[in-house]
Amino acid sequence: MAEAQGKIRRGYVRPLDLKQGRVDLTHGSGGRSMVQLISELFARHLGNEYLGQGNDGAVLPAPTLAGRPGRIVMSTDCHVVSPLFFPGGDIGCLSVHGTVNDVAVMGATPLYLAAGFVLEEGFPLADLARIVESMAHAAKDAGVPVVTGDTKVVERGKGDGVFITTTGVGVLPDGLELGGARARPGDAVIVSGSLGDHGVAIMSKRENLSFDAPIESDTAALNGLIAAMLATGADLRCLRDPTRGGLAATLNEIAGQSGVGMMLHEKAIPVKPVVAAACEFLGLDPLYVANEGKLIAICAAADAGRVLNAMRAHPLGREAAQIGEVIADDHHFVQLTTSFGGRRIVDWLAGDQLPRIC
Amino acid sequence: MKYIDEFRDGELAKNLALSIGAEVQAGRSYSFMEFCGGHTHAISRYGLSDLLPPAVRMVHGPGCPVCVLPIGRVDMAIDLALNHGVILCTYGDTLRIPASEGLSLMKAKARGGDIRMVYSTIDALQIARDNPAREVVFFAIGFETTTPPTAVAIQQADKQNLPNFSVLCCHVLTPSAISNILESPEVRQWGTVPLDGFIGPAHVSTVIGSRPYEFFAEEYRKPVVIAGFEPLDVMQAILMLVRQVNEGRAEVENEFSRAVTRDGNLKAQDRVAEVFELRREFEWRGLSVVPYSALKIRRQYAAFDAERRFDLDYKSVPDNKACDCGAILRGVKKPQDCKLFGTVCTPENPIGSCMVSSEGACAAHYSYGRYKDMH
Numbered sequence: 001m002a003e004a005q006g007k008i009r010r011g012y013v014r015p016l017d018l019k020q021g022r023v024d025l026t027h028g029s030g031g032r033s034m035v036q037l038i039s040e041l042f043a044r045h046l047g048n049e050y051l052g053q054g055n056d057g058a059v060l061p062a063p064t065l066a067g068r069p070g071r072i073v074m075s076t077d078c079h080v081v082s083p084l085f086f087p088g089g090d091i092g093c094l095s096v097h098g099t100v101n102d103v104a105v106m107g108a109t110p111l112y113l114a115a116g117f118v119l120e121e122g123f124p125l126a127d128l129a130r131i132v133e134s135m136a137h138a139a140k141d142a143g144v145p146v147v148t149g150d151t152k153v154v155e156r157g158k159g160d161g162v163f164i165t166t167t168g169v170g171v172l173p174d175g176l177e178l179g180g181a182r183a184r185p186g187d188a189v190i191v192s193g194s195l196g197d198h199g200v201a202i203m204s205k206r207e208n209l210s211f212d213a214p215i216e217s218d219t220a221a222l223n224g225l226i227a228a229m230l231a232t233g234a235d236l237r238c239l240r241d242p243t244r245g246g247l248a249a250t251l252n253e254i255a256g257q258s259g260v261g262m263m264l265h266e267k268a269i270p271v272k273p274v275v276a277a278a279c280e281f282l283g284l285d286p287l288y289v290a291n292e293g294k295l296i297a298i299c300a301a302a303d304a305g306r307v308l309n310a311m312r313a314h315p316l317g318r319e320a321a322q323i324g325e326v327i328a329d330d331h332h333f334v335q336l337t338t339s340f341g342g343r344r345i346v347d348w349l350a351g352d353q354l355p356r357i358c
Numbered sequence: 359m360k361y362i363d364e365f366r367d368g369e370l371a372k373n374l375a376l377s378i379g380a381e382v383q384a385g386r387s388y389s390f391m392e393f394c395g396g397h398t399h400a401i402s403r404y405g406l407s408d409l410l411p412p413a414v415r416m417v418h419g420p421g422c423p424v425c426v427l428p429i430g431r432v433d434m435a436i437d438l439a440l441n442h443g444v445i446l447c448t449y450g451d452t453l454r455i456p457a458s459e460g461l462s463l464m465k466a467k468a469r470g471g472d473i474r475m476v477y478s479t480i481d482a483l484q485i486a487r488d489n490p491a492r493e494v495v496f497f498a499i500g501f502e503t504t505t506p507p508t509a510v511a512i513q514q515a516d517k518q519n520l521p522n523f524s525v526l527c528c529h530v531l532t533p534s535a536i537s538n539i540l541e542s543p544e545v546r547q548w549g550t551v552p553l554d555g556f557i558g559p560a561h562v563s564t565v566i567g568s569r570p571y572e573f574f575a576e577e578y579r580k581p582v583v584i585a586g587f588e589p590l591d592v593m594q595a596i597l598m599l600v601r602q603v604n605e606g607r608a609e610v611e612n613e614f615s616r617a618v619t620r621d622g623n624l625k626a627q628d629r630v631a632e633v634f635e636l637r638r639e640f641e642w643r644g645l646s647v648v649p650y651s652a653l654k655i656r657r658q659y660a661a662f663d664a665e666r667r668f669d670l671d672y673k674s675v676p677d678n679k680a681c682d683c684g685a686i687l688r689g690v691k692k693p694q695d696c697k698l699f700g701t702v703c704t705p706e707n708p709i710g711s712c713m714v715s716s717e718g719a720c721a722a723h724y725s726y727g728r729y730k731d732m733h
Contacts, residue, residue, distance in 0.1 A: 209477060267368075277359050333729050340589050341368045341375075342405015344726040350454075350705030 016040045021125040028119065028153030041129060042149060045136040050112070050147035058147040063111055063171035070171040073108035075099060078165045084131065087201045088216025089292075091164055092134035097221045097292055098243070099168040100142045104223040105239040105295060107178040107230060108170030113139060115149040115166050120159035131162060142221035144168070176230070180257035182237040187326040188304035189262060190297040192225065192311055193218070193319040194270040195247055199289035200278045209282075215274050220293030225316045232310045234303035240296045246288045248346045250296055251334045261329025264346065266339045268323045284353050287346055298326060365588030366404070374593040375409040381600045382413045389415045390599050391689055392557040393536065395422030395717025396587040402726035404589040414596060417551065417689040418719035420535050421559060423500040424451045425687060425711045425718045426642045429675040431528050432457040434665075435497045438526065439463070439471030442668050444493040446473045447482035451715045452499060456708055458675055463497075479511035486515070486523035495664045496525045503561040505529045505653065506626035509633040512655065512662045524664040527655050530640060532562050533570045534651035538642075540578045544690050551689050555599040557592065558584035560614055567622025571610045579608040586614040633659055641674055643711055644687030683710035686719050693720040694731050700724060 013036055026033040043051060050058040063070055079095040096113065103110040115135070119128065139146055146166075197218040204213045226239060238258075242250040247269070251262055271279075271286045279286045293316060299307050304322055311317030324336075334346045382388065392398055398418045401407060407416065420426050432455050439446040446463070453464045453475060467473040472492075476482050479496060486494035498508040508525060515523040536556065544551040558571055563584045571582040581602035585595035595613045602609060612618055633656060640652030655663040664670065677683060681703070682696035693699050693712065703709040705721050712718035716725065 273359055277362075280359065280362060331729065331732055335729060338404045339368050340366055340404040340406070340409075341371050342408040343729075344403060344405045345729055347705075347725045350721075350725075 016125060018125050018129050023119045023121060023123040023125060023128065023153055025121055025153055025155070028151060034151065037151065041125070041132055042151070045132045046115075046139065046146045046149070048145040048147065050145060051149070058112070060112060060147060063169075065109070065171055065173045070173050073103050073106045073170040073172050074167065075102035075106075076165065076167040077102055078163065080160065080163050081202065082160060083202070083205050084127070084161050086205050086217055088197075089219040090131055090134050091162060092131035093138035094217075094219050094292060095164040095166045096135050096138035096142060096144070097219050099166040100144055100221045100223055101241045101295070103168040103170035104221075104226045105178070105241055106170070106172060107176045107226070107236075107239070108172040109227070110142065110144045110168050110170040110223050112147045112169045113144050113166050115146050115164060117149070117151045118159055118163040119151065119153045120161050121153055121156040123161050128162065138221065142223060144221075144223075178236060178238055180238050180240070180254045183254055183258035183260050183298045183326045184237065185260055185326050185328040186301050187237055187298050188301050188322050189251070189264065189324040189326065190299065190304065190307060190311070190320060190322050191242075191247065191270065192222070192295045192297070192317045194272045194275065195242070195291060195294065196271055196275045196279065196286035196289035198292040199246070200275045202290075203282065204278065211278070213274055213278050215272070215278070218291055218293035220316055222293065222295050222316060225311065225314045226295070228310045228314050228317075229297065229307055232303070232306045234307045235300035236297060236303075236307065237300070238298040242291050242294060242296055244290050245349055246286070246290055247296065248285075248287045248334065249349060251346070252332075252348050254296075254298065255329075255332040255334050258326070259332060261327045261332055262324055262334045263327050264324035264334065264336045266336055268321055270319050270321055288349050288353050301325070362588070365586065365590045367590065370590055371409060371593055374590065374597060378414065378593070378597050378600060379411045381597065381604060382411050383604060387413045387415065387552070388554050388600055388603060389417055389552040390555050390557060390596065391417040391419045391539070391553055392592070393419040393421040393532070394557075394559045394562070394587070395425065395715060396560055397557055397585065397592055398422070398719055398722050399717045400587055400589050400592055402722035405726070406589055406592060407727070409593070410596065414600070417553065418686065419539070419556075419689060420642070420644055420687040421501065421532065421562075422712070422715055422717040422719075423504070423530075424455055424715040425683065426530060426535070426644060427452070427455060427499055427528060427711060428641045428643045429457050429677065430641065430673050432463065433675060434670050434672065435463060435526055436461055436466045436471065437670065438495050438664065438668060439466050439473050440469065442493065444472070444495045444668075445485060445489060446471065446495050446497055447476045447485060448473065448497040449499065449504075450475045452497060454708065454714045455711050456714070479507045483511055483514060483520065483523060486520050490522060492522060494523050496523070497528070498525050499528045501530055501532050501559070501562050502565045502630075505630050505634070506565060506623075509629040512633050512659050513629070515662055516659060521661070524662045524667050525655065526664040526670075527634070527653060529634065529653045530642065531651055531653070532559055532566070533573075534648055535642070535645060536571075536574055538645050538648050538651070539688060540574065540580065542688055544688065553580065553689070554603050555581035555583070557595045557599070558582045558610070560585060560587045560591070560617070563614065563618040563622065565623050565626050568610050568612050568618055568620050569622070575608045575610050581608045581611070583611045584614050584618055586617065632656075641672075643677065644684040646684075678709050681710040683712045683720070686712055693723040694728075696720070700728060
């Protein structure tokens, strides 16, 4: 008995097998395995002074801007992308970028992130490690630490590998008001770069559709670009990141909120030839395809030049372009002058974009 | 994008529009039916009607596979998914067609039906290979463009001995639909639908060739110009049709010569003939029952016929009384003439099938052109 006890090394836990191991139900059960997963994977990659507090919540300093108190902006986003790894990114960096961008487009400086993981039993730990590392990189690059988190494990078949929910908190200076209801007739409509890259990159890797397109997701944190735009002092009315539903959904949203119409010019809208080609044979319209590293800016027409210059000086805004104007329209239509010389509506999408048959 | 941008050039479009304007004779009007939904879509998406002189009127035809599929056929597919436990594979557009009891394939999927969207019949075959213990049915719809891939799938399933694969065949024939329109009282007797010519199908004609349309030109004295689906193709075809009308000609001309020949794709035609035979009659949405207008699977391949395998009966289901899809598909009415258009019936909540596919006349007008009705 005494001999056996002597062999037990105090405090020793066999390390997680990050090569062959898989998520199992014990990783979510609140026992030692869960603590181990958190410490050896999440804390190891994402660790910082707040996450390291190890309590049920993180205690954070009150947000200030240049020493003065600001208003708090908070946003949350669930990420359920399939496939989890795609050209140009993965669900990990996507879950950081998505929420950082949602906070940043409000004009706020993103400060902290919270992350919730729903893991499916059987998910390879090696893949989970890749995802968490990617999150850590993205958070570091964006300058926004993950300060608290949670993990749950669901039985096999009840999830899709990994779902990640991130919540972001940022600080907004007094006096800065950006919002979808502020667009006015005459304003300029600007995009930060080519549309549809993320959606097409994802589709190119879908199980029943894999095709080789040299196209990467545009997933990126836009807080740096937005800070540069705000620094111009231009009269920005509204910033949005055109994710699901693409440019069309976002502009229809703003048109409705502001009670205005928009007139876009097809020739001015940047779409990469490879994205245009993929959309062409899939029967999709790039204006409805998702982006994860692009923004739409509505600004006073007189300031459009200044904003565009600031955007083009930033790596994420090099291809920024004015694509149209806000117009007065009681029906709140987003319209487009086609490069062919005609005119049409760019409507809301009805459900998902489905490929046509003919 | 090469081979695409050339056919969407705004400058060329302006020149073509000027030529059409110069050809149009004063006091004369020109009504042309674009048979295909692909053309309807191009006309709306590129705002083509803005470029045409007012004397040229485009009438939308029934060549939208989703639009002409009657409720009863969608009901059969839903029945297979919900009551026979099959994996039902379908092309994307079909998912939202309204069926009986407020259902659609999309809604049946939410109720637990195993319904999967595929991009090609090859995907459906693969699903059958991957699920040997399940019955896999491909819901085959469409005109002559989608028929050859279905024929090939059935022959492959036969060769590869895939006993769990079958096809619910709803393939229909373009020439029968054109005959039906030309024979309709609105066109023949009453003249309420003036038709001065047709823009002939693009993709369908790559398969069947231009020869089948010669009958319409000769027998009904209607000019036909086969055109590609790009907007410049359509403009060029309109110019050619205006010229034929002005010169009193009724010929089949081929604008889409880069893809269509007089005889079409003989290999594809052979495959179709090996696997399919004419159905005695088939109900179309809008055109009602049209004799010899659709295909069924030959006895030799009966094992792959889902109608036989699951002992399915076709039950005709009337459309919503207020829905004008039928008249719209025959060119008798315009989408905006329908009481339901844009009120009860929208792309989010379609009552009729013309509001489902972006090729459907109602969806195309609602999504791209309705601002014209409102200003």
